Amino acid sequence: MRDHEPLIDELLGRFRQEIGADLEKYANHVHRVFETCVMRDTEPANRHKYAIAAVFHDIGIWTARTIDYLPPSLEQAEHYLNTTQGGAGAAEIAAMIYWHHKIRPYHGAFPVTVETFRKADWTDVSLGLLTFGSDPQMLRRLRRKFPNAGFHWFLIRKISANFLRHPLNPLPMFKS
Template sequence: MTNADTHQLLTDLLESWKATIGSDFQGYSNHCHRMVTFCLALRHCTDEERQKVAIAACYHDIGLWTARTMDYLPPSVPPAMECLKARGLQHWAEEVSLLITEHHKLRPYTDTRYPLVEAFRQADLVDFSLGLVKFGLSRNYVREVKAQYPNAGFHKMLVRTALSWFVRHPFNPAPMMKW
């Protein structure tokens, strides 16, 4: 499976969520593609890992739209599990669940059984930080990826959603974050 195949799988998976995500679709799609690109640059992945990354990327934040909450990690897992089941890949459930639930972990993920989880976490942080955190990726590389997959309002949507959440939940401002 090539990088292009990985991105095509992600594109195909995301397509079924276009109506649910609505006007945020292009921003989320590009975020997912940037994440996948960064993850594949941070870790030499097997074909199986590339598929896991594409599937997890599609679903990692989907609870923002399906559950309309900033506490979106738990509701992001069931659609990913349905995808795995439909593809006969239920044996990946634990790892794909961890890719989703641990991607906002503040400290490194250290379970050596699942090294892909840490690369996925780092890839999300590279994108979320707008490239301020790079984990060894070059500034030029990050810039090229951002140019290939423009932000399209993704970070503005995150700020808008977070502010709306904070007003209603001031004592739980970032429920998706983990220590």
């Protein structure tokens, strides 16, 4: 576990203005998800992908000011990948972002990275109740190193407000 993944800090810095006062809570969530990914998948070539997906997976909450954040998050990731990497890795990272709230296991293209990312996000969002085999002691260390800082309460408030506006679609980001 590193202090901080430099690419994550660099990418989050690009959204400092949009994220505003929520930066610490989102940055810590991003780092926890990333670290859980690299604990589960030690393939060095995937580390960069996890860092990018972690930063962009929920970014649409702030850039588009919506809880229906998957489309704007995907747009932001695609823009970044197209402008910095000629689109390399875009399909894989898009799949990681699109399916990260899938309730059931993912079966499709890029199964290792998509499923690893899905499990890592669920582990963090569930506050470690779902571990998918991750070491609970390591998860506790991660939460101490990158504290919640109100991230889950933030999500509850956003989802509750969305429920009042869209009672038939309160969780548009969830996939079965």
